[in-house]
């Protein structure tokens with residue numbers, strides 16, 4: 034199973050399409066790794082600089098209808114080769130979502146209110162997530178950067194536990210590492 | 221309980237339901253092109269599984285970049301070509317015989333009512349125009365399709381889209397308004413994710429009146445509303461389109477049926493009725509359950525155009541009148557068919573396109589190209605100042621044959637206006653061939669003379 038823990042990249046937009054994730058001109062590459070420098074190259078998002086902001090991130094959080102557009106599996110692959118195995122959003126385009134699970138990656142839907150809360154609490158901070166696949170929960174943590182803590186515990190850590198759901202089928206793909214072997218054995 | 225078209229097709233192809241809401245279905249056809257298939261092929265080879273489930277059910281074409289523009293695209297073509305030879309895939313369309321996948325496969329008769337089809341291409345939904353369930357998939361699903369002839373989908377739910385014209389009730393579209401305007405209007409209404417995980421089932425008098433070319437335009441952009449597929453019930457229009465491919469079957473069937481009646485004379489009419497009867501297994505039940513119903517009245521519909529980077533950002537052409545353009549592109553799986561070229565040519569005839577505009581037209585298949593030649597349509601385009609390219613996707617996805625420069629604007633009959641789609645920093649306005657042709661003449665976005673309020 035792939036790794037679903039690490040630093041979070043917040044992309045504060047809906048309808049991020051697959052042309053933005055990996056432009057068509059790179060579809061001539063014949064290895065996944067060749068896609069690495071071009072992830073999110075064409076995204077329209079103020080204040081986001083793909084050259085700087087992707088490095089070191091393992092999880093993406095975005096708004097609704099993530100991955101709409103073309104069927105290119107290059108989109109999940111471009112994330113994968115950058116060490117990003119999971120996207121959390123309030124909604125996904127069908128093909129992108131299926132492609133993620135078919136690759137043993139995760140595309141997890143959370144409701145709008147929860148996504149809102151995550152953006153409000155964590156988007157401007159150095160945030161990490163830990164994914165507990167058995168309990169089906171995400172644990173988000175961040176420093177309350179530069180703020181002086183006034184609660185008596187003295188804790189300077191922002192922490193939020195969020196339950197999530199994926200179907201039994203999706204889980205089996207994540208565990209099996211993909212759909213090809215599963216189908217070849219079964220059908 | 222009644223069933224939708226998609227439910228009937230799923231029932232007829234059900235293989236397994238390994239988990240509650242997932243149906244694994246058998247496939248009647250797997251379509252392939254040279255952008256998404258070579259990676260599937262090399263991955264299957266790496267897994268030691270370089271096999272195909274049934275070479276006669278696999279159809280392949282080199283269409284996105286053709287002729288190859290560089291060594292990388294040449295290699296993509298080569299991988300597909302070698303694979304087709306290796307596995308004796310006889311329906312493989314290489315340069316000289318190749319055209320845009322969603323135009324050439326129906327033209328060759330590879331799509332039939334009730335079929336299940338996947339392809340590594342999101343606009344596979346186009347083939348739903350024939351009453352088939354056709355869906356775009358990623359490379360992994362494609363690999364499994366090639367290898368095993370199956371694909372997994374979430375249980376299908378459909379949205380019924382009933383399209384009528386309240387004026388006269390004839391089912392006609394207003395003059396100068398086309399299937400492209402209908403689908404742009406629908407996407408504008410439901411939004412780019414309004415139909416995610418759903419099938420859009422198109423029906424009503426306007427759809428019944430539409431030709432197959434128009435129905436394909438309609439179903440083509442279902443994915444722009446997030447839909448898994450668009451679908452139209454098969455009817456006599458479908459039978460007529462497919463007749464050259466199916467007539468032998470039905471004529472001989474009809475012949476047999478007539479033996480008892482002391483008649484050896486089979487009229488084509490009854491053979492066609494037989495085909496229609498057969499296909500009616502895939503028309504929806506009147507009590508089918510839909511997740512929702514959308515009523516569209518086209519009586520007031522105007523020609524439409526997109527204005528942003530999302531296909532649901534739609535406005536009447538009149539409101540965008542005067543918008544500067546640098547290039548006009550007529551082609552693609554949305555609007556590169558004969559009817560589209562005919563409509564554009566009727567506007568371009570005897571006129572010249574503006575000096576400030578580059579015109580590019582790509583007939584979607586060699587057959588369309590050659591019919592357009594015979595009908596004098598190509599001459600009209602050339603006399604007007606258009607560059608006529610070979611059949612290819614090319615400019616539509618910004619890979620060749622008309623890529624935009626940073627800051628340039630294209631009036632296009634394609635289906636996606638995403639940022640950078642036709643070239644980094646370029647802007648795309650989606651519209652019908654009529655609007656595109658009229659805009660080419662003026663040098664800015666404008667309504668065609670075929671439309672008047």
Ligand code: SF4
Pocket residue numbers: 284320321322341343552553554612613614616617634635
């Ligand atoms: S014409 Fe454009 S949208 Fe259609 S298959 Fe080709 S690239 Fe895709």
